[in-house]
Each structure stands twice: as C-alpha cells, then as structure tokens.
Amino acid sequence: MNCEKSRELFAEYLGDEISKTNARGLREHLKSCSGCQQELALLVRTRSALRVGWPEEPVPQNLNLEFSTPAGQSFWSRLLPSRLPGVAWASITVTACFLICLATLALLQAQVRIEKGSFSLSFGRVARAVAGPMTINGTQPDVEAVKILLDQSLKQFELNQSARLQQALQETKLEWESKRDADFARVAKELQYLESAQNVVWKETLTNNSNMETLARAYAQAGYRPPQQ
Amino acid sequence: MGLIRLADGDLVRRVVRGDGSAFNLLVARWEKKLFNFAYRLTGDRDDAFDICQDSFIRAYEQISQLKDPSKFPNWLFTIARNQCVSFRRSEARMPKCENKEDEDVLNLEESLTGSSQVRIDGPHHFEQNELRLIVERALAQLPFEQRETIVLKVYEGLKFSEIAEITECHISTIKSRLYLGLTQLKKILANQRGAS
Numbered sequence: 362m363n364c365e366k367s368r369e370l371f372a373e374y375l376g377d378e379i380s381k382t383n384a385r386g387l388r389e390h391l392k393s394c395s396g397c398q399q400e401l402a403l404l405v406r407t408r409s410a411l412r413v414g415w416p417e418e419p420v421p422q423n424l425n426l427e428f429s430t431p432a433g434q435s436f437w438s439r440l441l442p443s444r445l446p447g448v449a450w451a452s453i454t455v456t457a458c459f460l461i462c463l464a465t466l467a468l469l470q471a472q473v474r475i476e477k478g479s480f481s482l483s484f485g486r487v488a489r490a491v492a493g494p495m496t497i498n499g500t501q502p503d504v505e506a507v508k509i510l511l512d513q514s515l516k517q518f519e520l521n522q523s524a525r526l527q528q529a530l531q532e533t534k535l536e537w538e539s540k541r542d543a544d545f546a547r548v549a550k551e552l553q554y555l556e557s558a559q560n561v562v563w564k565e566t567l568t569n570n571s572n573m574e575t576l577a578r579a580y581a582q583a584g585y586r587p588p589q590q
Numbered sequence: 591m592g593l594i595r596l597a598d599g600d601l602v603r604r605v606v607r608g609d610g611s612a613f614n615l616l617v618a619r620w621e622k623k624l625f626n627f628a629y630r631l632t633g634d635r636d637d638a639f640d641i642c643q644d645s646f647i648r649a650y651e652q653i654s655q656l657k658d659p660s661k662f663p664n665w666l667f668t669i670a671r672n673q674c675v676s677f678r679r680s681e682a683r684m685p686k687c688e689n690k691e692d693e694d695v696l697n698l699e700e701s702l703t704g705s706s707q708v709r710i711d712g713p714h715h716f717e718q719n720e721l722r723l724i725v726e727r728a729l730a731q732l733p734f735e736q737r738e739t740i741v742l743k744v745y746e747g748l749k750f751s752e753i754a755e756i757t758e759c760h761i762s763t764i765k766s767r768l769y770l771g772l773t774q775l776k777k778i779l780a781n782q783r784g785a786s
Contacts, residue, residue, distance in 0.1 A: 422639070428611065
C-alpha cells in the first residue's frame, strides 16, 4: 500500500468504519511510513480534541413543546381553539355550510322566485321584464283572459298592418302613374321639338345649292343613284 | 408496557395513529442531541434553540410522511440540518455583528494563560473553557459542508451512509469532507501552538 492509498483510508479509520482487511493493510503501511503515521496520529488527536473540547450540553431552557392533539392537525388547532363546546362547533359548521351555499348560488348566478306559493330556481342571466305585471282594471287577469287579449291584440295588429300595406301600395301606384304621365308628356314635347328642328335643318339644306352639289357627289361616290321620278 | 420502553419506531407509529403524547417522549429523547447538533453547526445557542424547536414542530406536522419509522432520528437530523441551511441563508442576507463577547472571553483566557498561543498536539493541558473556545472558533472557520460532516460523524457518531442520506451526497464525498475537515482543523489548531 502506498501513501496515497493509505490516506484514502484515513477517513474510514477516523470514522470507525474501516474494514478488517483495510485496517490490516493500513497498519502494515504505517509501520514502514513515519509520515503517514504522524499524520494519522495528529488527526486522531484533533478528533479527540473536538470531542473533549465541546462536550454535549443540556438544552438551556424548556422547549415549551406539548403535543397532545393528533399529528397533522396542529395547523387547524393553531387557527381554531381546540376546546370549544359542541354547540359552538355546530353553529360554526352550519354557518360555514350556509355561506358556502350562498357563494355557490352567487357563482352560478342563481335566481330564486317564490310566487303564489310556488318555488322556482333558475341559473344564469335572465332577461328582465320591461313593463310591470299586466292588469285589467287594476286586477291581475287569469290565463284565459290573457289569451283572449293576446288574440285580439294580434288580430288588431294584423288588420292595421294590412291596411297600412294597402295604403302604401296605393300611394306608390298613384305616384308611379303620375310620374309616368309626366314622362310621356316630356318625351312627346321633346319629340315635337326635335321634329320641328329637323324640318328647319332640311329646309336650310335644300336651299343651299352648294351643299346639295357636295351631297350629290358624296352620294355618287358611294354608289347611290337618285330615285327615278 | 410503558411508553418509555418503546423504540423510536413504535413511538412514531403511535403518533401517526393519533397519540400526540407519544411525540413528547420523542422530544425528550432527542432534544439534547438535536440542540447540540444545531449549536455546533450554527455556533449560537439561541439560534440553535430556535432551530431545535422549529425542527420538532415541523417533524410533528410531517410525521405521516416518514416512510420508515425506525429512521426517525436520521429524519429528524435531516429536518434540523435543512433548518440550519435555511437559517444560514437568511443570516447571509442579514449580516450579523461579530460576537464581541466571545472575543473578550478569549482575550481574557489568553491573558490568564499569559500567552496568545496554545498547542493542541503537545503535552500542554488546556483549561476546559479555553479548549472549548478554541474548538468552537476552529469549527466556525470550516466550510459548512465539512463542518456538518464532522459534527454528524465525530459528535453524533452517525455512519457514513446515514450522513450521505441526510446531506444528499455520495459516501465518497462524505469521506473526503471528513478527511479534509479534520486536516483543516489540525492546521488551525496547530496554528494555536504556543510556548506552553
């Protein structure tokens, strides 16, 4: 065994966990190596000095720890007093349940209604009524009366709609007819003006001989022949 | 059979079943060891007391997580060790003043012996208080990892495998730390050599 290997075993020796084989090998090496022998002796003395120099001492004061409740419940026992009467615990439990129910209903946007002894529960947003409750002479109608009223209102609404539609059609028709007559009159007037204007032009053209000659040449070049009288 | 004769593992099982008073016996058994462990790691008696108290409370709260009840001591040391690490970190954020009192005591001891140097490897016999201060100061100079290894091995007598489990290191690392730590301590103590 060399010095390097020997010093690797120092920790095991100092920790009282060296095997018999390693102890035998170390002992053999130390017999022949004064350096390792001296080093190990100093380390052993250092270890002894530590043990002697700083012995165990008692805990300076009482730890003030008293464990009586089951382990794992200490968190709650710190939050809540452990010796409340049963009634107090019951009321705390009921209140907690009630608050949890309220929170749940609020979370679900629940709406609770009690009308004429009937209970209804709905969840989510519900459209609110614009008008108040329907009344007839200050009293609430029954279902049949409401149906009749609804039928009447519907029929009246349909009649009104039909009348308004007829009136609109009639007005549109009259408007279009008057518009059409005016257009016809305007077109007739424009045609009359155009016809008279053309007549004037023709008359002026016929009276202008040079124009006539130019026109006759143009016709002759195009291959037209004057109609035979 | 009285609780006092029960092994740690049996007491732990009773605590887990709801017998909180069994934990008081575990506290009584291990408070001295745990306090001294924390004291040697932190070097401060008050801090060690707080760490010891917090460790027991934490152990009580988490005892149902202990898979092998017979390993309660090592588990307890692990909790205390982690508390010391957390404490050390918080102390690093909030620097503490030097302990003037210890300084003064050491100076007094030195003046009484008539020398500022003492030797650990010679025939000189130290007063207990003097040796205590020297050892305490020497340990404080070590890196935390070496200090905790020496405390767990030399003072608490744990096996290398148990220390490795507590510190979450390999056994070879623990052996190396022990050797390096003791070598370092030997040098520090040798520097105290005086004309004794």
